[in-house]
Amino acid sequence: xxxxxxxxxxxxxxxxxxxxxxxxxxxxxxxxxxxxxxxxxxxxxxxxxxxxxxxxxxxxxxxxxxxxxxxxxxxxxxxxxxxxxxxxxxxxxxxxxxxxxxxxxxxxxxxxxxxxxxxxxxxxxxxxxxxxxxxxxxxxxxxxxxxxxxxxxxxxxxxxxxxxxxxxxxxxxxxxxxxxxxxxxxxxxxxxxxxxxxxxxxxxxxxxxxxxxxxxxxxxxxxxxxxxxxxxxxxxxxxxxxxxxxxxxxxxxxxxxxxxxxxxxxxxxxxxxxxxxxxxxxxxxxxxxxxxxxxxxxxxxxxxxxxxxxxxxxx
Amino acid sequence: xxxxxxxxxxxxxxxxxxxxxxxxxxxxxxxxxxxxxxxxxxxxxxxxxxxxxxxxxxxxxxxxxxxxxxxxxxxxxxxxxxxxxxxxxxxxxxxxxxxxxxxxxxxxxxxxxxxxxxxxxxxxxxxxxxxxxxxxxxxxxxxxxxxxxxxxxxxxxxxxxxxxxxxxxxxxxxxxxxxxxxxxxxxxxxxxxxxxxxxxxxxxxxxxxxxxxxxxxxxxxxxxxxxxxxxxxxxxxxxxxxxxxxxxxxxxxxxxxxxxxxxxxxxxxxxxxxxxxxxxxxxxxxxxxxxxxxxxxxxxxxxxxxxxxxxxxxxxxxxxxxxxxxxxxxxxxxxxxxxxxxxxxxxxxxxxxxxx
Numbered sequence: 001x002x003x004x005x006x007x008x009x010x011x012x013x014x015x016x017x018x019x020x021x022x023x024x025x026x027x028x029x030x031x032x033x034x035x036x037x038x039x040x041x042x043x044x045x046x047x048x049x050x051x052x053x054x055x056x057x058x059x060x061x062x063x064x065x066x067x068x069x070x071x072x073x074x075x076x077x078x079x080x081x082x083x084x085x086x087x088x089x090x091x092x093x094x095x096x097x098x099x100x101x102x103x104x105x106x107x108x109x110x111x112x113x114x115x116x117x118x119x120x121x122x123x124x125x126x127x128x129x130x131x132x133x134x135x136x137x138x139x140x141x142x143x144x145x146x147x148x149x150x151x152x153x154x155x156x157x158x159x160x161x162x163x164x165x166x167x168x169x170x171x172x173x174x175x176x177x178x179x180x181x182x183x184x185x186x187x188x189x190x191x192x193x194x195x196x197x198x199x200x201x202x203x204x205x206x207x208x209x210x211x212x213x214x215x216x217x218x219x220x221x222x223x224x225x226x227x228x229x230x231x232x233x234x235x236x237x238x239x240x241x242x243x244x245x246x247x248x249x250x251x252x253x254x255x256x257x258x259x260x261x262x263x264x265x266x267x268x269x270x271x272x273x274x275x276x277x278x279x280x281x282x283x284x285x286x287x288x289x290x291x292x293x294x295x296x297x298x299x300x301x302x303x304x305x306x307x308x309x310x311x312x313x314x315x
Numbered sequence: 316x317x318x319x320x321x322x323x324x325x326x327x328x329x330x331x332x333x334x335x336x337x338x339x340x341x342x343x344x345x346x347x348x349x350x351x352x353x354x355x356x357x358x359x360x361x362x363x364x365x366x367x368x369x370x371x372x373x374x375x376x377x378x379x380x381x382x383x384x385x386x387x388x389x390x391x392x393x394x395x396x397x398x399x400x401x402x403x404x405x406x407x408x409x410x411x412x413x414x415x416x417x418x419x420x421x422x423x424x425x426x427x428x429x430x431x432x433x434x435x436x437x438x439x440x441x442x443x444x445x446x447x448x449x450x451x452x453x454x455x456x457x458x459x460x461x462x463x464x465x466x467x468x469x470x471x472x473x474x475x476x477x478x479x480x481x482x483x484x485x486x487x488x489x490x491x492x493x494x495x496x497x498x499x500x501x502x503x504x505x506x507x508x509x510x511x512x513x514x515x516x517x518x519x520x521x522x523x524x525x526x527x528x529x530x531x532x533x534x535x536x537x538x539x540x541x542x543x544x545x546x547x548x549x550x551x552x553x554x555x556x557x558x559x560x561x562x563x564x565x566x567x568x569x570x571x572x573x574x575x576x577x578x579x580x581x582x583x584x585x586x587x588x589x590x591x592x593x594x595x596x597x598x599x600x601x602x603x604x605x606x607x608x609x610x611x612x613x614x615x616x617x618x619x620x621x622x623x624x625x626x627x628x629x630x631x632x633x634x635x636x637x638x639x640x641x642x643x644x645x646x647x648x649x650x651x652x653x654x655x656x657x658x659x660x661x662x663x664x665x666x667x668x669x670x671x
């Protein structure tokens with residue numbers, strides 16, 4: 001059997017696994033926008049992880065009687081000429097005598113948690129529904145996708161409000177609402193991928209080897225459907241964070257005293273002109289976080305779609 | 316890799332396909348892709364299944380494994396494998412048979428491998444599906460298989476992804492996967508069409524060696540008669556969803572009976588012979604939705620005109636033994652006295668004259 005000669009072996013260097021993950025990372029880090037997004041995101045994650053070390057105060061600590069602070073006091077930064085005998089509050093003090101900087105730092109935890117858990121739930125359910133719809137076809141496809149269409153027929157935010165109306169206000173219910181609103185997007189993306197992948201020859205080959213339908217769908221087809229799902233997921237996190245902030249702003253998401261950026265904006269929205277720092281800093285935090293996910297998502301899309309990558313980077 | 320030699324089981328067929336009929340229900344009508352196909356494969360033999368593109372070869376092989384999807388359907392027939400009719404088995408049993416007792420290799424080796432897994436993982440999966448193999452032992456077996464099919468440096472190659480392989484290497488991997496559990500029957504659907512000629516020869520040698528070493532019967536599907544001459548023991552020629560001729564390979568090339576087969580053989584270019592044009596069979600494959608009555612080859616058949624047979628366009632001949640061991644579906648060799656009388660030579664001549 002070993003008598004059969006084989007064409008020249010590949011050089012050993014190229015043999016070491018060139019997995020899609022590694023390839024994607026390399027393409028991703030070549031793009032400046034994606035690098036910026038990734039850097040911001042990593043910083044945000046670090047901030048969230050080490051919030052107790054970064055924040056000078058407990059987020060809900062009432063500083064009245066502890067320090068000489070006034071209500072909605074302007075930021076006091078020693079480097080920028082704030083007298084050294086005053087305690088430093090780089091983002092100022094809010095209406096309840098709390099340090100805004102500490103609250104913004106802890107807010108990172110809430111927002112990232114919101115983004116990842118909602119999209120996580122949406123991806124889980126959406127992928128399952130979309131994969132089954134795409135692979136089974138026929139009536140299952142029709143039932144699932146028409147239900148998704150019904151969900152999509154409502155403006156997403158209105159639907160979220162409606163769901164919260166049913167479930168009751170609060171951060172946890174806001175999470176469910178945002179997750180449900182996002183499910184159809186993921187179901188569609190996954191269904192489309194599965195539809196095209198299931199026609200590929202390797203699926204027939206795997207079936208001919210005796211693999212069961214469940215195995216083929218979940219272990220063989222879905223890994224191939226990951227790239228668009230990852231892109232959609234990253235962009236979806238940005239949207240979810242924004243939606244959660246908006247719901248909290250309206251007072252039906254995170255409830256005070258939770259240090260949530262949208263809630264902080266909402267409670268102080270009437271003080272925009274008298275105490276702009278109370279609105280400005282949480283707003284900037286939301287913007288930076290959403291921007292980071294969007295930059296990263298766009299970068300991932302370019303990195304994972306070889307056609308786009310070639311267009312954007314002529315050699 | 317220990318090779319299990321199958322007991323030669325005389326000339327008993329391992330697979331018998333009877334009246335296999337697979338239709339596709341499309342919006343334009345019913346496509347009769349496979350329409351009453353009969354053939355058999357003996358233990359350890361290589362059966363060549365030849366025909367033009369679109370004559371139903373691949374659908375026949377997919378039907379054997381019951382891999383036909385909507386809108387296609389196996390409408391009738393029997394696929395008797397080792398005494399059991401596969402078409403009557405529950406789907407769960409069928410899934411167990413695939414890859415274990417009957418396996419298949421495809422035309423496009425590179426697209427037949429899953430792009431996101433290493434080839435080692437993909438071979439290991441075959442063991443995972445069919446036996447509760449422990450992961451490390453399965454990996455060892457996979458490396459052994461890669462060595463068996465002639466992949467150089469199999470230990471490190473097992474860690475590579477399909478896009479890092481050449482077409483020939485990918486086909487070797489496909490063969491390794493198909494042969495992993497030493498099936499009793501291997502269906503090779505145009506295994507070398509996508510490969511260049513030198514690699515073709517190597518892959519064919521490999522299939523032949525595995526066939527001889529393990530006794531696995533092979534159905535070799537191809538449109539290439541040269542390949543048949545090299546590889547097959549027996550040949551079944553397919554035309555428009557039917558078998559038109561079935562015989563030992565030597566006889567086919569020495570004395571093909573069916574006009575279609577003769578046409579195919581005539582159209583093989585001969586090295587050294589100077590011709591202005593290659594011989595071709597006039598016309599094209601009939602529309603499988605709207606088949607002509609009578610013999611399906613009749614509209615393209617020269618012999619029908621030469622012999623002036625009118626029955627050809629009216630009644631379809633049956634696949635009958637013209638000589639011992641030589642089956643053919645043609646009125647030239649079948650007694651048609653029960654049907655219309657054939658045209659008298661004079662009438663035939665007269666008819667020829669009328670033609671412009």
